[in-house]
Amino acid sequence: MATIPILIGIFLLLMSLYLTLLLRPKPVKIPVKNRHVFITGGSSGIGLSLAHQAASEGARVTILARDPNKLEQARDSIHLSTGVNVNIAIADVRDFETLKAVMDEADPIDVLVCNQGVYIGGELEFQKMENVKMMVHVNLLGTLNLIKAALPRMKNNRKTRGPASIALMSSQAGQCGFYGYTTYSATKFGLRGLGEALQMELISDDIHVSLIFPPDTATPGLIEEKKRRPIVMRKIAACSSPMTADEVARKTLNGIKSGTFLVSCNFLGFLMCLGAADFAPQRSILTAFAEIFAAGFIRFYAVAFLWRFYEISSRCNTNSSHKRADGVTKNSSELM
Numbered sequence: 194m195a196t197i198p199i200l201i202g203i204f205l206l207l208m209s210l211y212l213t214l215l216l217r218p219k220p221v222k223i224p225v226k227n228r229h230v231f232i233t234g235g236s237s238g239i240g241l242s243l244a245h246q247a248a249s250e251g252a253r254v255t256i257l258a259r260d261p262n263k264l265e266q267a268r269d270s271i272h273l274s275t276g277v278n279v280n281i282a283i284a285d286v287r288d289f290e291t292l293k294a295v296m297d298e299a300d301p302i303d304v305l306v307c308n309q310g311v312y313i314g315g316e317l318e319f320q321k322m323e324n325v326k327m328m329v330h331v332n333l334l335g336t337l338n339l340i341k342a343a344l345p346r347m348k349n350n351r352k353t354r355g356p357a358s359i360a361l362m363s364s365q366a367g368q369c370g371f372y373g374y375t376t377y378s379a380t381k382f383g384l385r386g387l388g389e390a391l392q393m394e395l396i397s398d399d400i401h402v403s404l405i406f407p408p409d410t411a412t413p414g415l416i417e418e419k420k421r422r423p424i425v426m427r428k429i430a431a432c433s434s435p436m437t438a439d440e441v442a443r444k445t446l447n448g449i450k451s452g453t454f455l456v457s458c459n460f461l462g463f464l465m466c467l468g469a470a471d472f473a474p475q476r477s478i479l480t481a482f483a484e485i486f487a488a489g490f491i492r493f494y495a496v497a498f499l500w501r502f503y504e505i506s507s508r509c510n511t512n513s514s515h516k517r518a519d520g521v522t523k524n525s526s527e528l529m
């Protein structure tokens with residue numbers, strides 16, 4: 194009878210050995226103190242909270258966005274609460290040449306956080322093509338622009354400067370495609386492919402990629418989004434409660450510092466990451482263990498969530514007059 198626990202013990206031991214030998218990349222610690230942390234979309238919401246936290250941990254911080262007034266307000270608020278002066282950079286991430294000029298002028302970057310992002314809600318059918326293109330351009334191409342502009346100087350003298358990080362701000366809508374998020378989800382799922390490939394390209398340069406998957410987060414961006422959110426998505430979003438920008442920024446900074454590839458922000462997000470590990474690089478034996486053993490159970494749980502999401506979608510949409518009567522639902526993007 195004692196043979197079963199012994200067999201289980203041997204199995205777990207072999208599994209640990211397998212993971213210890215094979216898991217890549219190796220664990221890493223990425224400090225932020227006295228290092229240059231460059232945050233796009235750093236004048237508002239999650240990016241602004243992150244800038245506050247990085248500055249208070251002794252990082253040299255630069256925030257980038259388009260609106261100079263918002264950037265200056267952000268700089269003043271960070272100075273007021275931390276006593277630290279952050280640098281500001283004015284650029285649109287869609288403009289590669291300006292980004293290149295900004296990156297060539299700034300101190301070489303140790304931690305690049307590609308956090309800028311836009312969401313214009315609504316069903317694809319009713320969305321203006323210019324808004325579809327704008328989301329792809331800012332969220333996905335903008336991130337590629339940033340990385341391409343920053344990389345040459347990030348790689349320089351890396352051996353003497355220690356490990357670096359590139360963090361990509363995805364979303365839980367980059368793990369599950371939600372109603373009203375066709376384009377946005379495409380851009381945020383796109384960041385996952387980008388991140389996996391980039392990590393493989395940059396591992397020998399000691400540059401480590403993190404992908405962050407926040408749920409709804411109380412920011413100026415979310416306030417705007419909620420004004421036009423399709424009713425189906427309002428009901429789906431009610432399945433999980435919003436986090437504060439400070440909480441998400443804390444998870445982001447911890448994820449960056451530990452070189453974690455898939456960074457979740459709340460418990461449901463943690464389950465989503467465990468269940469969708471696929472080919473994500475993994476450094477932690479414990480998490481790899483959990484991914485291997487939890488995947489099936491999480492799929493079981495996810496099926497129940499999907500059942501609920503599809504119930505909501507078909508109940509709200511079977512009566513098309515109801516849909517049309519709700520201006521927010523049907524004409525969401527036409528309002529833009």
Ligand SMILES: NC(=O)C1=CN([C@@H]2O[C@H](COP(=O)(O)OP(=O)(O)OC[C@H]3O[C@@H](n4cnc5c(N)ncnc54)[C@H](OP(=O)(O)O)[C@@H]3O)[C@@H](O)[C@H]2O)C=CC1
Binds near residue numbers: 233261362410
């Ligand atoms: N809030 C939420 O519920 C969630 C947000 N996210 C993601 O987190 C990130 C931050 O979101 P949140 O804090 O809500 O954002 P906000 O809308 O509050 O702020 C967006 C920031 O991005 C900047 N920005 C927008 N467009 C550009 C551009 N073309 N070039 C440069 N900067 C730009 C804005 O400044 P300016 O307009 O001056 O350029 C601003 O600083 C986004 O990528 C978002 O998709 C993910 C999950 C949930």
Ligand SMILES: CCCCCCCCCCCCCCCC(=O)[C@@H](N)CO
Binds near residue numbers: 407429430432491498
């Ligand atoms: C086992 C798995 C369970 C999964 C359940 C998940 C329930 C999540 C509800 C909706 C979350 C919406 C996130 C989008 C946030 C976002 O990116 C926008 N706010 C952009 O501004």
